[in-house]
Amino acid sequence: PGSTYDARVPAPKSVLGYEIGEDYTEHLHMTEYMRRLEAATGRVKVFRVGESNERRELLLVAVSDPGNIQKLEQYRLAIEDLRDPRKTAETRAREIAANTPAFAWMNFANDGNESAAFETGIILAYHLAAAQDPVTSKILKGVVTLIYPAHNPESHSRHVAWMKASATGNPDPAAQEHRGDWRMDTNNNHYQIDLNRDAAFISQSETRVIVREIHRWNPVVFIDHHGNPDRFFFPPWALPINAQLDKNARRWAETYGKNIAAAFDKNGWPYFTRNVFDIYYPGYYDSYPALNGATGMTFETDGGGNKGLAYQLPDGRVTTLRDGILHHFTGAMASLLTTAENRAARVLDLYNFRASAMKDVAAEKVKQFVLVPGKDPSRAADLVELLLQHRIEVHRTRGAFQSAAAHDYFSDKTERRNFPAGAFVIPANQPQKRLLRTLLDRETPLDQEFLDTVREAKSYNDTAGEAAPKKPYGFYDINAWSLPMAYCVEAYWTEDVLEGPMDPVTARPAPSFAAPAAAQFAYLFPWNTKGAARIVAALWKEGFQLALAREPFTLGGRAFPGGTVVVRTRTNPDSLHARLVALAAANEVEVLAANSAFVEKGKDLGDASVVDLKKPSIAVICEPPTSATAYGAIWFLLEKTYDIPFTAIKGGDLGGTDLKRYNVIVLPDGQPEGYARIVGEQGVERLKNWVREGGTLVCVKGAALWASGEKVGLTATRERSAEPAPKEKADEKKEPPKRLEAVPGAFVRVNVDTEHLLGTGIDGPVVALLRSNLVFKPAQKAARVGTIDRERPVLAGFAFEESREALKDAGFLWDEPAGHGHVICFADDVTFRTFLYGAHRLFLNSILLPPSSRW
Structure with a gap:
């Protein structure tokens, strides 16, 4: 409203054949439209940043003033300099903040079946590309808007297929179109993994792409557009709030929230804040960007998704897909305007977020984390690789070292401890301190105010009687996720800092073993590693026969644990050796050759305790x-x-x-x-x-x-x-x-x-x-x-x-x-x-x- 549009820029209807909100847009048509925008105006630059499991394109669309678009890489590198206060002085940071547009990320279709978000991405891109009004001009001058139109294209595509096949626009909540099929209408990706919980673990290919791009662009605000409660939600956040988010982060959430509220109040729209949607668990796409310096926000709109084209709410109102889109759009524009009006201060706080975190380390007990590779070095390597994807600095020791106060994750003992050469050290005093503490600490504290409300609710529920409605406790998601514990890697945090020769780890520290020699009797490898299961599965697929030694034994002076896989040469084809050499290298498993079934200690490899393994179906x-x-x-x-x-x-x-x-x-x-x-x-x-x-x-x-x-x-x-x-x-x-x-x-x-x-x-x-x-x-x-x-x-x-x-x-x-x-x-x-x-x-x-x- 109140804007005119450049006629040279194609409106969505001219390409799609309908107004946004009248129908559901296919992913392929969205990508075509974004490229049409890029071809029509210098305000738009489209990046192909990856593809989904089902090979749908993942696009990132930058929209700004043409002058900003021309200098986009220069600005991106300038913002990158703000990540490390050790290399960038505060005076230089202030200079960058004064002269660089802010990057603001608008994330859509994370839960792809929340359809208003996907459609909003299209109309927002058009508005910023074509609108000619003072507010939009201010945004274009001061902000580079990064539109990620389809975080989860598989979920969105399934939802569109379901709705196109079933939706009639019936607002009756009982109508079948509001109750999607188990597979077709979930908010999960191809593998039914919830991408909105995966940022911390980066288990999915779509997550690897977006996490990489977040660290590449370093947005100062990140809005994840969702649905579909009966009222619109935007921050300030609900409790609990992640303890690593400081008062400054909370202040910015309040600032954005007040300005969004003013835009909604102007239209008389209902909304709620500070309830339900917390920012505690690090796997969300408000908390993860927030732990990387952005003002992370979730929007939950009140139309579209399982509410379809139209839906009657409990109060009798009918909300539509177009309503949901309009509310998302209004919140996004209010946030972009807030960013433009506070550009220099918000960009500088991207620097301050990390500088203050590093300064705090001096007064904190936790100085570093130590990971010991142990019996399954590939699992420790997996964890280190994950930390590197989070841009967390990891070092590897050249020699043995000692800590005067090491805290064991699993026993909680604190003692003087010697660590071997090859251990991994993650110093707390680094730019990613807030994120690494969240991911590596044994647990992240809950707000005392939140705990007080939990205990008050518990007291009420215990005494109110079975027939009384129970008060909710307010836990939105899990509250334990410590990565060393999840991976079961031997881990410690220390109160002192290692002073000794270390090398930075820049890539996955894959363990390597010598290839096994040709065996006369059998090949042996322990069952206690991730790679062992992959080798067994591969050998079974190819028809090889395997056995399992249930008892521990010693052979050739080496102790083997109970649960050692035995692959006999006599019962397998001659190709066994070459196949095991390849599989051992690919799966980072040490495979050893045994020339005899006779052992020095324990039961021989021909004993009944060596169980033949039957391929499972x-x-x-x-x-x-x-x-x-x-x-x-x-x-x-x-x-x-x-x-x-x-x-x-x-x-x-x-x-x-x-x-x-x-x-x-x-x-x-x-x-x-x-x-x-x-x-x-x-x-x-x-x-x-x-x-x-x-x-x-x-x-x-x-x-x-x-x-x-x-x-x-x-x-x-x-x-x-x-x-x-x-x-x-x-x-x-x-x-x-x-x-x-x-x-x-x-x-x-x-x-x-x-x-x-x-x-x-x-x-x-x-x-x-x-x-x-x-x-x-x-x-x-x-x-x-x-x-x-x-x-x-x-x-x-x-x-x-x-x-x-x-x-x-x-x-x-x-x-x-x-x-x-x-x-x-x-x-x-x-x-x-x-x-x-x-x-x-x-x-x-x-x-x-x-x-x-x-x-």
């Missing part, structure tokens, strides 16, 4: 009743991380599937009621018979709760609140224990029975994530493979005291034999968001090892 249930993200994490890990083939079977097709085709069936986390409905009584009996005949059924979290139900009886284990109450007298009954409050994503310490087959290759306690109120006590007949620690059940994150007590000695992983088969249950999902690399071994063991001929 794996089925994984998908679609209802499974959680899309739970299935997606398993899908991604098996297909991309470990290259293990499997068959995905729809839950509704399980009853008609010939189960004998598979020796392993995985039921991912999902609603227990959904499993009961889909499987039914006859399906339960089919599964029981299949297990008795030798099948392995793996049940995760919600599926384990369903399997443990008394009417189902796939496992004799019961969840705590479902256990029968003890009888004090023959005629007196006690109520079963009440359900606990859910643990909102805390790390628990799981002690593993390494003598059990499912504990093979586990070197010590495993860190798992707990996100429920489920507490299982394994039945007497079950093998307690993984048990939550009694002394310190919760390693990091929030849990109510009553939950901590109940978790002591609770079952996390148990195995129940039935006939010739097994039912294996996980109390929670170790594949969650793919980042719990230390716990992946438990899941891999459960699907790869049980089909073996002997336990």
Whole structure:
């Protein structure tokens, strides 16, 4: 409104054939339109920065005054200089701030099914490219707007296909168009991974692209456009706020929020702030940019997405896709104007954000972090590679060194400690201090104000009575994510600084081993590494035969752990040696040659304790009743991380599937009621018979709760609140224990029975994530493979005291034999968001090892 447009710049309708908001725009048509804008005006520059899993283009569109566009690389490099206060003096920083436009990132279609965002990206690009009015001119002069129109093109494309096939514009909330299909209408990427939780872990190809570009452009403001509550949300942020975001960061959020509010008030639109959408967890695309110096903001618009073209709200109003677009556009323009009016100060604070962080280190106890490669150096290398992608500086020591005060992540002991040469050191005193502390600290503190409200809500809920509405606690996401703990890498933080020869690490520090010599009897490699699983899967695919030495042994003066893979030469083709040389190098695994089955200590390699490994035939249930993200994490890990083939079977097709085709069936986390409905009584009996005949059924979290139900009886284990109450007298009954409050994503310490087959290759306690109120006590007949620690059940994150007590000695992983088969249950999902690399071994063991001929 109030603007005229350059007729030489094509309006969206002239290219797409409709006004924005009247229909849904395909990804390919969006990319074509952006290039038409670039061809029509000097205000626009389009960069092809990557592609999605399904090979859709990822574009970054820069829009600014033509003079700024011509000097874009010069300005980008100037802003880059602000990242490191060690190299750029404050006087130079002030000069850059005074003479350089600010970069403002507008992020769209992160959750691609929140359709108003994608359409807003198109109309915002057109407006900035063609509008001729004073406000837009001010923005163009002072700001380079970076429009990322499709963060998650797969999700968006599925949603558009669903809506084009089903939407009629019916605002009735019960209309089928507002209830999308399990696969077609999720906000996840190709692998059903939620990209809006992945910034910290960078597990997905789309995440690698956007994280790289954030560090390349260094925006001072980053707005992630989402939907679809009934009222529009914008900052100030809700509590909790990440402790690494200082008062200055909070002040800028207030400044932007007030100006956006003024724009909404001018139109009389309802909105809310400081509620629900926090900025604590570092995987979001408001918190991650904020931890890199931007003012990170989430917008949640009130139209489009599952609300379709039109939707009737509870108060009777009808909101439309066009409403959602207009509100997003208005918030974006208010934010860009705020950036233009505060350009120099906001650009300078990009410098101050890092300078103040480094200055604070002197008064803080944490001076550096140390990672020890240990028995699986490739896992430590993976973690270092991740840190490098976050632009965190890592060094490697040339010689051994000592710390006078080293804090062990897992035992919490503080002691003088010697570290070996080759350890990785991450100094806290570096420009990325705020981000690295968030990612590496054992836990990030929660605001005291937030904790007070949690405890007040808990007190009310405990005393108000069962019929009273319960107050929410305000946890929006997990509150434990420490990367060293998630990777189960030996890690410490120290109160002193290493003074000794170190080299900066600039690329993944891939471990290398000598190629194995030709073996007369067998090739050996331990099962305790990520690469080992990939080698086993590759050999199985190619028809090689493998075995597993269950007991430790010593051969050639070298000690081998229980769980060493044995690949015999006699039972395999002559190509074995060449294939293992290649696989060992590709997967960073040390493979050794054994010329004899005779060992110096332990049991010989021809002993019955060396178990032949049977190739698994794996089925994984998908679609209802499974959680899309739970299935997606398993899908991604098996297909991309470990290259293990499997068959995905729809839950509704399980009853008609010939189960004998598979020796392993995985039921991912999902609603227990959904499993009961889909499987039914006859399906339960089919599964029981299949297990008795030798099948392995793996049940995760919600599926384990369903399997443990008394009417189902796939496992004799019961969840705590479902256990029968003890009888004090023959005629007196006690109520079963009440359900606990859910643990909102805390790390628990799981002690593993390494003598059990499912504990093979586990070197010590495993860190798992707990996100429920489920507490299982394994039945007497079950093998307690993984048990939550009694002394310190919760390693990091929030849990109510009553939950901590109940978790002591609770079952996390148990195995129940039935006939010739097994039912294996996980109390929670170790594949969650793919980042719990230390716990992946438990899941891999459960699907790869049980089909073996002997336990």
